Amino acid sequence: MQSSERRKRAKQELREKIFDAARTLFAHEGYSAVTMRRIAEKIEYSATAIYTHFKDKEALMHELCASDFLTLMSHFKKIFTIADPVERLRQLGALYADFAIKHPNHYRLMFMTPRPFDSTVQAWIEKGNPQQDSYALLKAAVQACIEEGHFNQAHRDADLLAQALWSAVHGLVSLHITLHNDPWIEWRPLKKTLRTLLDALVCGFTSKTARPKQGN
């Protein structure tokens, strides 16, 4: 291996190491409580070494998020081969939950930790492109259900339905990540609750019968 390649690989490895340390610290202690110095200490590097890779904590957070969102997208690959949009929605829910359970620190950082928002993430992820943007992928699947006539006439707003579906699956996995050891609750298996949620929501969105009784 040429020395320039070796340097490139070493640089990439150090970036991954910084990402892992930062992800764990941000996810467990909150973005604002963690300093670049703490991240450096965790991997036994000097803060100066980290600053040669990321100009500040915000830049590190944005690159880390972009990288983790692309990892999530790679988890969704098989979605693009599913022709039936209702089945695509179900599989999206199942794969999303699977990602959260397999990568709880990624998930905490991406969806459970307040963070600064900045359009620079768009340098890595094209907003609205279902191949790169996970929310756009979900919305496109909902849109396809609407356009192909799978949903009832009351349900025409793809953002609203996407947010309802996302909420349900996010709630399930985030309760699991935070409270699955809580002996107060007799937890049902996550996959069973997920199936119950997705079945009920799909039934509610597709039902051709009258809408249920309205509350206040």
Next chain:
Amino acid sequence: MQSSERRKRAKQELREKIFDAARTLFAHEGYSAVTMRRIAEKIEYSATAIYTHFKDKEALMHELCASDFLTLMSHFKKIFTIADPVERLRQLGALYADFAIKHPNHYRLMFMTPRPFDSTVQAWIEKGNPQQDSYALLKAAVQACIEEGHFNQAHRDADLLAQALWSAVHGLVSLHITLHNDPWIEWRPLKKTLRTLLDALVCGFTSKTARPKQGN
């Protein structure tokens, strides 16, 4: 006011002050990252003063959680006057979301922060009593729907349905608390998404028609 009463009131006020400081720190930086000394510093007291009220951080956390869960229960008072169990479920969802949005720090601590679990909470809250235990209240409302024949035959497990409903509403409010400023998403109004979720779930649980197509 007698001096013993004055002392009692002063003691109660200090406890509330400690609770407020601890809740904010635990909710934003995580239970494990926060020390008793940090909590004391936040209210400009000595750590010794805090230890006269709570023997250690765990005892403080348990009393704080018990207190906040009882606050949540007081938010549910009107539930007990609603005769129709399906309407009771809807109102539970609406009041739960309302509590979370009004008291985001309480909510973060109670449902979004990993914490030590201990049966000493039962010194304050009787587990399984729907007047004190919010999960028991939800489960009892689901159980009433099942027993009064509102749900379809496939849905007989009150824990499973309670956890599905809780997940959906928790997901909605926790995404709101964490990401409502995220410009990436064109958020729909929370109440509208809540209504959509509850309508669809109630429809799914009550529907007498065939269950929707099953995924893998």
